[in-house]
Amino acid sequence: MPNAPRPPRRVTIPDVARHAGVGQATAARVLGGYGSTSAATRERVLAAAAELGYSTNAVARSMISGRTHTLGVVVADVENAYFARAVRGVADVAAKAGLQVVLANSDEDGEKEKAAVQMFVERRVDGLVVAPAAADHEHLDRAVSSGIPVVLLDRALAGADLDTVVVDNRGAAKAAVARLTDDGHRRIAVITSASPADDGTTLAPGADIWTTTERLTGYRQALRAAGIPRSAEVVRHTGYDRAWARSAVLELMTGEDRPTALFTTDNVATLGTLDALLDLGARIPADVSVVGFDDAEWATLIRPRLSVVSQPVQELGGLAADILIRRVNGSTARPRRHTLRTAYVPRESTGPAPARVRRLRAPRQ
Amino acid sequence: MPNAPRPPRRVTIPDVARHAGVGQATAARVLGGYGSTSAATRERVLAAAAELGYSTNAVARSMISGRTHTLGVVVADVENAYFARAVRGVADVAAKAGLQVVLANSDEDGEKEKAAVQMFVERRVDGLVVAPAAADHEHLDRAVSSGIPVVLLDRALAGADLDTVVVDNRGAAKAAVARLTDDGHRRIAVITSASPADDGTTLAPGADIWTTTERLTGYRQALRAAGIPRSAEVVRHTGYDRAWARSAVLELMTGEDRPTALFTTDNVATLGTLDALLDLGARIPADVSVVGFDDAEWATLIRPRLSVVSQPVQELGGLAADILIRRVNGSTARPRRHTLRTAYVPRESTGPAPARVRRLRAPRQ
């Protein structure tokens, strides 16, 4: 990196003070909006400031106040609609409190997450929202003990004494799958994305699991409640990749004893699953029912419209910001888990199990 | 707001120095990674720092260097996939240069944008990426003259002497519509979203227009080139709202002399358009061809797959960050416009104009 030249010197309070012919402290008082000053001097100072083009130096102010009016946010990837919405939720609430949001993408990489948290601590953000990718939480605890409150978003972390904002993934999944069993489905598969670091057969050791694990647990509970044996469970981990999900479903649906219902735990899996079903010429829901986790703008675009479990993503982000702001303002309430409600949104992709399971043939392709 | 308590005092360099039994400057040299120190003292300082849990105060450092290692980004809305991708592009390049990204959403509101820019200037960000919503650029010029380089993203601003990263909207639109005329379409409509502040009939006065205007111009040029008279132009402004776009298309397609091809200038318009077409039972492309601007994950999910004009959104963001970094490092090149290439992606939603225009009936609904 070429040695960056330092920026030009900006107009400072002493400059304004001199120009206005008042003391430095006086100028500071009117420009900082504190203390008391006579209307007359205020005018002169303001005029001088305008004339010189003065602009507050928030860095210097932070130096003294110890607050940066900034919230750090670590998510896997802002490009992911889920995180984009969550970030928006954080940003909106933050903005109302005069805080800005600094963003970091972890790409589900624990090391990147730790590096980001470290930076945020050094930058003295006022609070931190983290959708954890790393399985441990030492780095987060360190942030907290150095005075920066942390809120976990979307995913809980075992053993972490941190505020956590999540949905009841297990219950939501269980309820969704229960609809399927109620409709007579006995052979129900789960299609789920694992972390990209993963080899596709087992889940990566990481926190992103928590969400997935919970949803899988909910699925199992629903099957159990319907009297379906463990041996009838069908789980496909596909890696966080649409094409991968597609081929997994292609294989699954053209095999023996294929499922009559598919539950996808995230939108990447859903997209790949639908790709496969479309290519197979499967009729939804006549041949196979599909339920996705998380709503999406295209869920109502496709025909049949996709039934989903929707979560209040923006609210999750907003609540995280809220909690942080409260802590910044001195709250010392015990950290706790906040669980927001999901909603099962029945649309057209789910229906009764077919009386006869039609055989699906792989596309020429 | 409750008066925020100031944060606890953190471990500082003097603390570490004392603990290590060295002078303050020595400790600073080790911890700041500059100057030279003996291996022995370095060890002691590092040990002391680790023991006390020292962490650099980037705020104090910024105070001196004048750099915050931060880029401000103002977009309409991170929730919008387009901006999410652009932000990601900026963040990736920024991260490689050790910069973080601070985010602000303008919601296409010029005032919000100005407030955000103002904040960024006060915070002394090292550079600013703005997808302008405001039509004027005084606030941006002020940022520049106060030493903060600005890059315009996605939208140019008339008369602004700023680096600008865009695509050739006009050319791309013209090329896409030309495909339609080549396919024999003579009645081609444009469906376009205007700013939400708008009443739906005219475009709001703002910069977001630039993109739209250019695309409309391209559309007109293509028609003209195909010998289609101005009187045959069909333009529907729908407000930035999917349902609105849907009803506009519903009305348009059930009326007299309906179009045989639709060109949508953004994804909200595309979504609403497809909603309408689906509800009308229109066969695509037999009854009507559709071309969208901007690719999307669902463009290949629907059948027929959607033909689109795709733009390198991440690259746009990355280039913006690049330019900024170069300027931070001292470049004084004249600001210029950088135009990235788009690609027309033919898929299945476009085809020859129908020989006989089938009448479409409004759905019972």
Add this chain to the structure above:
DNA sequence: CTGTTAGCGCCTTCAT
């Protein structure tokens, strides 16, 4: 190689 000493721009006593 190391320690001392000024500030960076602002807020904050403390006097006046």
Add this chain to the structure above:
DNA sequence: ATGAAGGCGCTAACAG
């Protein structure tokens, strides 16, 4: 109501 002086935590000269 206003001014003078000290310090937030760090870097940068300058000596030694």
